[in-house]
Amino acid sequence: MERLTEPYGANYFRVCGNKTVYNRKPQKSSRVAFALAKLFQIEELDEPKKVVMVDGFYGGLACPSCGEIFKSERSPHCPYCGQAIDWKN
Ligand SMILES: [Zn+2]
Incomplete structure (x- = not known):
């Protein structure tokens, strides 16, 4: 839209x-x-925002808006804040 x-x-x-x-x-x-x-x-x-890479023991792929680290499979929206995620790197 x-x-x-x-x-x-x-x-x-x-x-x-x-x-x-x-x-x-x-x-x-x-x-x-x-x-x-x-x-x-x-x-x-x-507006899709690029997924963020967080280093370290508790690292992983994180939401660019709220910073939560994704635990489950890739979904088009952050399950914590609803931010649209761009998974391409
Ligand atoms: Zn989020």
């Missing part, structure tokens, strides 16, 4: 085709900004 929001730096995002910049963590009182930030979070989870 085509995204409606896009990242803008580490702390902000924009609605695609719109110049207004929103904080990723807006005040709850700014209801429109808060609703857009929720949409942005959902779209970010759906």
